[in-house]
Amino acid sequence: MTQAPEGRPPWDAGGSEQKKPLLSVRDLVQEFVVRQAGGTRGGVVQAVSGVSFDIMPGETLGIVGETGSGKSTLARAVLQAPRPKSGSVRFREMELTRLSGSALIAARRHMQFVWQDPFGSLDPKWQVRSIVEEPLAAHRAGDRNTRRKRVDELLDLVGLDPARYAKRHPRELSGGQAQRVAIARAVALEPSLLICDEAVSSLDVLIQAQVLNLFERLRRELGLSYLFIAHDLALVKQVSDRVGVMYLGKFCEVGPGELVYKQPLHPYTKALLDSIPSTEPGAARATATLTGEPPSPISPPSGCRFRTRCPRAQDVCASEVPQPRELGPGHLVACHFPLSQPAPAGTGPAVVPQATTQATAKAQG
Amino acid sequence: MSTLQTNGTLLEVEDLRVAFAAGGREVRAVDGVSYKVDAGSTLAIIGESGSGKTVGCRAIMGLLPAGTAISGSARLRGTELIGLSDAALRKHRGSDMAMVFQDPARSLNPTMRVGAQITEAIRTHRKVSKSEAHAQAVELLRLVRIPAADRRFYEYPHQLSGGMRQRVVIAMALACRPKLLIADEATTALDVTTQAQIMELLLELQQELDMALIFISHDLGLAASYADEVVVMYAGKIVEQAPAKRLFGAGGTVKMRYTRALLDAIPHLERPAHTELPVVSGRPPDPTMLPPGCSFAPRCPSAADDCRTTAPGLIEHAQSHRWACWHPCENGGAA
Numbered sequence: 001m002t003q004a005p006e007g008r009p010p011w012d013a014g015g016s017e018q019k020k021p022l023l024s025v026r027d028l029v030q031e032f033v034v035r036q037a038g039g040t041r042g043g044v045v046q047a048v049s050g051v052s053f054d055i056m057p058g059e060t061l062g063i064v065g066e067t068g069s070g071k072s073t074l075a076r077a078v079l080q081a082p083r084p085k086s087g088s089v090r091f092r093e094m095e096l097t098r099l100s101g102s103a104l105i106a107a108r109r110h111m112q113f114v115w116q117d118p119f120g121s122l123d124p125k126w127q128v129r130s131i132v133e134e135p136l137a138a139h140r141a142g143d144r145n146t147r148r149k150r151v152d153e154l155l156d157l158v159g160l161d162p163a164r165y166a167k168r169h170p171r172e173l174s175g176g177q178a179q180r181v182a183i184a185r186a187v188a189l190e191p192s193l194l195i196c197d198e199a200v201s202s203l204d205v206l207i208q209a210q211v212l213n214l215f216e217r218l219r220r221e222l223g224l225s226y227l228f229i230a231h232d233l234a235l236v237k238q239v240s241d242r243v244g245v246m247y248l249g250k251f252c253e254v255g256p257g258e259l260v261y262k263q264p265l266h267p268y269t270k271a272l273l274d275s276i277p278s279t280e281p282g283a284a285r286a287t288a289t290l291t292g293e294p295p296s297p298i299s300p301p302s303g304c305r306f307r308t309r310c311p312r313a314q315d316v317c318a319s320e321v322p323q324p325r326e327l328g329p330g331h332l333v334a335c336h337f338p339l340s341q342p343a344p345a346g347t348g349p350a351v352v353p354q355a356t357t358q359a360t361a362k363a364q365g
Numbered sequence: 366m367s368t369l370q371t372n373g374t375l376l377e378v379e380d381l382r383v384a385f386a387a388g389g390r391e392v393r394a395v396d397g398v399s400y401k402v403d404a405g406s407t408l409a410i411i412g413e414s415g416s417g418k419t420v421g422c423r424a425i426m427g428l429l430p431a432g433t434a435i436s437g438s439a440r441l442r443g444t445e446l447i448g449l450s451d452a453a454l455r456k457h458r459g460s461d462m463a464m465v466f467q468d469p470a471r472s473l474n475p476t477m478r479v480g481a482q483i484t485e486a487i488r489t490h491r492k493v494s495k496s497e498a499h500a501q502a503v504e505l506l507r508l509v510r511i512p513a514a515d516r517r518f519y520e521y522p523h524q525l526s527g528g529m530r531q532r533v534v535i536a537m538a539l540a541c542r543p544k545l546l547i548a549d550e551a552t553t554a555l556d557v558t559t560q561a562q563i564m565e566l567l568l569e570l571q572q573e574l575d576m577a578l579i580f581i582s583h584d585l586g587l588a589a590s591y592a593d594e595v596v597v598m599y600a601g602k603i604v605e606q607a608p609a610k611r612l613f614g615a616g617g618t619v620k621m622r623y624t625r626a627l628l629d630a631i632p633h634l635e636r637p638a639h640t641e642l643p644v645v646s647g648r649p650p651d652p653t654m655l656p657p658g659c660s661f662a663p664r665c666p667s668a669a670d671d672c673r674t675t676a677p678g679l680i681e682h683a684q685s686h687r688w689a690c691w692h693p694c695e696n697g698g699a700a
Contacts, residue, residue, distance in 0.1 A: 060638075066556040067527065174648055175414075204413040204583055209630035209642040216639060231556055238632035239639070257638050275561040276634070277590040290558045293526050 020093075021054035022192055022225050023078070023111075028052070028087035030070070030077045034298065043298040047073040048084070049249040055193065060219065060226040062240030062257065064233050064272065066294055070249040071229045075195050078227070079111065080104060092192065109139055112186035116198035118178035122170040128155070128181050129166040135188045154184040157221075158214060176207030180214065187218060194218075195227045200235065208235075215239060233272055237261055242330070245269045248297055248305040251324070255331030265333035265340055268306045304336065312337045314344050375577045376402040376425070376462075376545055381437035381447070383417070383424045390653040394420040396601035397437070400594075404544065405571065407578045409592035409609070411585055411627070413649055417601040418581045422547050426464050427454040441545065460490050463538035467550040469530035472537075473522040479533045480506075480518030486540040505536040508573075510566060528559035532566070539570065546571075548580040552587070564591055585627050589613040597624045600650055600660035603679050607686040620686070620693035623661045659691070667692050 028051045036042035048070045055061050065071050077084035080096050089096040094107050115121045122131055132154055136147045152162040158180040170178055179199065186194060196215070200208045216239065218224050230236050236243055237257050244254040245268065253266040264270045271290040292309050295301055301308050307317040316336050324332045327340055337344050383395040395417040402408050410418045423429050425439045425446055439446045441461055446454065466472050474482055483502040487493065493501070499518075506514035509532040522530055531551060538546060548567065552560040568591065571578050582588060588595045588609060595612055597605040605612075605621035612619055619625050629643040636642075647664040650656060656663060662672040671691050679689040 066558060176648065205585075205627055205630045206413065206645060207648065209632075209644045210646070212632070213641055213644060216641065219639070232632070233557065234632040234634050237634055237638060238636060238642070241638065261634055272557060273634075275557045277561070277564075277584070277586040291562070293528060293559070 019056055021090075022057045022059075022092065023055040023227070024088075024090040025054070025078060026052045026088045026090075028074065028077055028089065029085045030073050030082075031085050045297050046249050046300060047297060048077060049300075050087070051246075051249070051251055053244060053251070053254065055225050055227060057192065058219070058223050058225055059242070060228055060240045062228045062230070062236035062243045063246055064231060064236050064243065065246035066231065068248075068294060068297065069246040070297070071231075071246055072197050073249075074246070075113075075197050075227060075229055079108065079113065079195065109135075109189050110191045111193045111195065112189070112191040114179070114182055114186050114194065114196045114199040116201055118175060118182045118202075119170055121182055122178060124170050126169070127166065128160075128168050128170075128173070131170075131181060132184045132188055135185060139189055141189065150188070154188055155181075157187070157218070158184045159210070160184070174207070175203055176211060179203060179211055183211070183214065183218075187222065187224070190222065191224070193225045193227065195229070197229045198231070199228075201230060201232065212238060233261070233276060245272065248294055248300050250305060251332075251334065252306060253331075253333045253335075254324075255328065255333075259328055259331045263328075263340070265327055265331065265338040266306075266335050267310050267312055267337075267339060270339060271309075304334075312343055373403045374401050375404040375442060376579075377438075377440045378421075378425065379438045379440075381421055381424060381439060382435070383420050383429065384434040386432070387653065392652045393601050393655070394652065395424065398598070398601075398603055400596055400603070400606065402545065402577045402579060402594075404577055405575050406593045407568075407571065407580070407591060408594045408596065409588035410579060410581045410596045410598060411583065411588050412598035413583060415600075415649055415652065416598040418598050419549055421598075422464070422549060422579065422581060426458060426462065426547065427451065428464070459486065459538075459543070460541040461543055462545040462547065463541075463543040464547040464549060465531070465534050465538050465551045467553050469527060469534045469554075470522065472534045473530060475522050478519050478521055479525070483533070483537050483540060486537045490541045501540075502536075505539060506533070508539065508570070509533070509536045511536075527555055528562060531555065531559075531563055535563075535566070535570070539574070542574055543576065545577045545579070548578065550582055551580065553582065553584075560587075584631075585613075585624075586631055597621065597627070599623050600652065600655060602660065602689065603687070604661065604690070605688045606679070607688075611686055618683075618686070620682070620688040621690050622665050622667060622692075622694060625694055626664075659689070 028048055030048040032045045032047060034042040034045055051074055053061060063071050076082065078089055083097065091107060092110060096104065096107060099107055129151055132151045133147050136142065136150060141147065142150065151166065155162040155165060160177060160180055173181065200211050203211060219226065226239065228236060228239050240257045242255060243257045243260045244251050245266065247268050253260060253264065253269050260269060261273065264273060275290065290309055295308055303319055304317045304322050307313040310317065314337065322334045322336050324334045326332050327338060379399045381395055381398045382393065385392045385394060398421055400408065412418045424435050427446065427449065429435065435447055437447060441457065446457065473479065480502050483505055484498045487498045487501050503514050503518055506517055511517050511529060511532050525533065552563050555563060567578060570576065592609045595607060595609050596603055605624045619628065626645045632642065645664045645666065650660055650663065658673040659676050662668040665672065669692060677689045677691050679687050681687045
């Protein structure tokens with residue numbers, strides 16, 4: 001059980017000191033004031049509370065968590081839209097939090113976004129060609145003819161035949177095709193980082209697989225890095241080198257994908273993994289699914305934020321905020337009683353293992 | 366009427382067909398679908414968007430717009446539902462069968478307290494006093510495991526989380542203790558932990574109330590974990606139908622290439638990162654221009670000439686296992 005070595009930030013990618021990270025986020029905090037009726041201050045939503053991570057060139061960091069865990073807020077804070085309350089975002093050796101105006105726009109050229117709803121992010125009145133060409137025109141990349149050629153290349157890259165699709169409008173596309181157009185637009189300026197916020201969640205499973213393979217091909221061919229956000233754990237595992245698990249605005253566990261999924265250290269990660277329906281009939285049904293729902297981010301629990309739903313919670317969990325510790329190579333966990341240790345004596349009954357309820361028995365029987 | 370029924374079949378759908386007119390062309394959204402649901406059992410209907418899984422169930426519930434051509438038969442405890450008048454159907458909806466939809470926010474009235482909405486559902490179907498309905502509504506909130514049901518009764522939908530809202534919707538659907546509950550992507554919009562909670566809740570309620578459950582989903586994983594019987598739909602037709610135990614898990618015998626493709630495309634935890642997912646190219650056919658042979662043939666890796674000319678029928682090739690394919694997978698087709 002070693003503390004993160006001196007001088008190395010706690011959420012750093014293990015064993016890659018020689019390379020400089022593409023994106024380096026430190027102690028990022030984002031808060032929103034909630035107004036009650038009449039505009040009085042109702043409270044502060046602590047959406048992201050001190051998150052740090054690095055993404056190396058060509059690396060994919062996946063982020064999983066429930067609704068309201070702050071995944072999307074984190075992504076937007078990285079993009080500076082809106083700006084985070086405090087913390088640092090270094091991207092390509094530039095401190096984005098201090099950039100503004102044209103300098104920020106120039107920096108964002110290398111950092112592109114793909115959102116969940118492709119139709120919401122494509123102008124319904126524009127042709128596919130104009131949609132994909134827009135970023136090129138906005139950043140004055142080449143003259144009209146070269147831009148046209150580039151659009152054809154891009155559509156080809158994402159698997160859409162330019163002759164058939166360039167003149168269509170978004171409404172004439174299926175969900176998967178529209179998402180491909182959004183991806184073509186995002187990679188038009190050859191960014192070094194693509195931030196995908198639930199980018200394939202709204203797609204049917206067969207189309208989803210096609211788009212995931214496209215992401216994988218772009219990673220190989222263009223050397224893209226990804227910040228890949230999704231609530232589906234298996235999906236995130238499929239594309240990620242490292243995975244971070246978020247709960248109420250904080251990382252509870254970060255590590256290499258294989259390690260996090262095979263030997264989860266945080267009880268929350270374990271609970272998430274146990275909730276996944278398996279394709280084995282009844283076999284891998286959760287014996288202890290999480291009960292209850294995440295507490296309000298306006299008044300998060302003291303100490304460890306997961307303690308109210310945690311089966312291993314003790315007194316210390318309420319009084320002390322667990323600091324990230326490196327328990328394996330590059331595998332960090334913020335928990336007083338990680339799963340690598342035996343359960344503490346007198347474990348609270350916060351989660352009662354639902355040992356074969358009637359329903360479970362039926363599904364298995 | 367239940368005394369007449371001795372074989373345990375609750376719902377019997379036979380050769381159900383639903384057609385719309387779209388832009389002067391006929392869209393056959395559901396094209397000859399037949400299945401049975403036994404009392405107290407769980408059926409999963411799986412398919413991509415536009416495969417007809419929702420339309421078929423809405424036809425049974427009588428929730429399709431006027432002018433939709435519906436034919437075939439759907440008998441609930443012996444009562445024919447197709448062709449019933451709206452008024453007659455309304456008696457069955459809610460009391461004998463109920464439906465829960467994907468987005469709980471849209472199923473609830475945002476300006477009404479949730480308790481009032483449940484009370485309304487009870488008093489629509491039963492002649493009970495207001496106080497009696499109130500008591501029943503609180504009881505229903507407890508039934509769907511909502512903590513502090515007395516207090517939640519007076520809250521508005523926006524005060525509840527997505528999972529809680531879906532529980533309220535389920536409580537409303539259960540107001541008259543239906544014998545059949547249709548859940549249309551009821552957990553799709555929810556988080557994975559909440560999804561597991563809601564699915565467990567549905568199965569527990571099914572046991573308590575001896576209710577049959579049809580759940581419509583695009584997620585084969587969900588079907589494998591929770592269903593007794595699985596129906597896979599493609600372009601309005603059933604392409605494979607079997608007990609879940611026969612299809613999934615070790616020794617699973619998936620026969621239809623489409624079912625196999627659906628299974629393979631799901632990202633698995635066991636699969637190493639950055640590996641290519643096996644995919645089928647293309648997308649489902651335009652419902653106004655279905656190919657002459659098998660609808661899946663244009664995307665099928667093992668399509669032959671006969672597939673493109675003659676559509677295979679859904680035939681029971683093995684004990685309780687039907688598939689519609691000329692060249693089915695060997696050994697379940699696992700890679």
